[in-house]
Amino acid sequence: xxxxxxxxDDDADFVESVENLLEARGYEVVSAANGKDGVEAAKKEKxxxxxxxxxxxxxxxxxxxxxxxxxxxxxxxxxxVMVTGVRREMNLPFSFEPDxxxxxxxxxxxxxxxxxxxxxxxxxxxx
Numbered sequence: 844x845x846x847x848x849x850x851x852d853d854d855a856d857f858v859e860s861v862e863n864l865l866e867a868r869g870y871e872v873v874s875a876a877n878g879k880d881g882v883e884a885a886k887k888e889k890x891x892x893x894x895x896x897x898x899x900x901x902x903x904x905x906x907x908x909x910x911x912x913x914x915x916x917x918x919x920x921x922x923x924v925m926v927t928g929v930r931r932e933m934n935l936p937f938s939f940e941p942d943x944x945x946x947x948x949x950x951x952x953x954x955x956x957x958x959x960x961x962x963x964x965x966x967x968x969x970x
Contacts (some may be wrong), residue, residue, distance in 0.1 A: 851881030852896035878954040892969040897927035913947040915941035922968040928954040
C-alpha cells in the first residue's frame with residue numbers, strides 16, 4: 844500500500860507540482876487549501892506525512908496548524924515538513940527551527956524548493 848502524503852497549501856501550482864512529483868515516486872497524495880480543511884483532512888485521511896505551508900489564510904496560519912496537529916489524537920506524531928516563503932516575503936533576518944512546543948515539525952524548507960530536496964525530506968521523515 845502506498846504511503847500517503849497530505850499537502851496543506853493554498854498555492855494551487857505548488858500543490859499540483861508536488862503532487863505530480865510525489866505520485867511519480869509512488870506516493871498517494873491528498874491536499875487541502877487552508878489550515879482548517881487541512882486539519883480535517885489529517886483526521887480523516889491519516890497520512891503518513893504532512894507537507895504544511897505557513898502563509899495561507901493568514902501570514903502565520905501554518906504555525907498554528909502545526910501546533911494543532913501536534914495535539915490531535917490520531918494525528919499527533921505524524922511527521923510534518925513545513926514549507927514556507929515567509930522569511931523572504933517578510934524580509935526576516937532569521938530562519939525557523941523545529942522545536943517541541945512552538946514549532947513541532949520535523950523540518951522547515953524554504954520556498955522555492957528543489958524537487959530533490961523535497962523528495963529527500965519526505966523519504967527521511969515519512970512513517
